[in-house]
Amino acid sequence: MTAQILDGKATAAAIKSELTARVSALKDRGVTPGLGTLLVGDDPGSRWYVNGKHKDCAEVGIASIQRELPATASQEDIEAVVRELNENPECTGYIVQLPLPKGIDTNRVLELMDPLKDADGLHPMSLGRLVLNEPGPLPCTPYGIVALLRHHGVEINGAHVVVLGRGVTVGRSIGLLLTRKSENATVTLCHTGTRDLPRLLRQADIIVAAAGVPHLVKPEDVKPGAAVLDVGVSRDENGKIVGDVHPGVAEVAGWLSPNPGGVGPMTRAQLLVNVVEAAERTTSAG
């Protein structure tokens, strides 16, 4: 192994420690941030993620509001909980855990959320703010990737970043985030229609692999010294995570995020950052 580790667990711990002080300062000003979650269905992975979010909240002093619906919940049932969370004064920000069950119109649910309470940065208004480079919550995984690179001193300014995957939660939004003046990267967004992916990968200073295709990024596709972030989550027959990055990449890359232990913990930490930043915006506006 030659690559240095982009340690998401340690970086997330440092972020949480800083947030604990900010939450305490908010409470001194009479504001208690409260994160709401809506979990629909019984997917064990989604339940694990939601439980993790509430554990993180307890660690930094953010209050928790948990809502759950069965997998059989209708669009109307889900929208009723969204309306309740919009009105609930104890809930200063909330998320709807994704994916929602088949047959549910996810965009309609996200659009119904109060944009001022969008803790995930996935409301159309928040994504619009990202396009316009206005302050607002940022999607947690892309935000976490930028924080992880910055924390380890990886140069983003001027870098050529190749992103694999065009989903809204990662690929599409990280393209918007990294091309802002403050990050100043050049981004190539690749997807299933991309021709000659290895040629593009070999040009990358930074690779963000979020395609969900096991071991898609091979050692021979990586420029020596590049930073490689593995966001892919597939499972082998024993339920163990298999990322988008082949283990042999560790011998070529300069930096590598482990999976697990890389981008996942950062996604969790940045959600807390969004909740605290939203509460801080409310108090400075008031």
Ligand SMILES: Nc1nc2c(c(=O)[nH]1)N[C@@H](CN(C=O)c1ccc(C(=O)N[C@@H](CCC(=O)O)C(=O)O)cc1)CN2
């Ligand atoms: N509303 C949202 N839904 C989903 C999001 C999101 O940001 N908002 N992202 C993912 C799931 N997710 C958070 O919700 C998430 C994924 C992974 C991790 C994490 O810490 N993973 C661990 C490994 C855990 C394991 O073994 O399974 C790691 O990488 O170390 C946290 C949060 C989709 N849905």
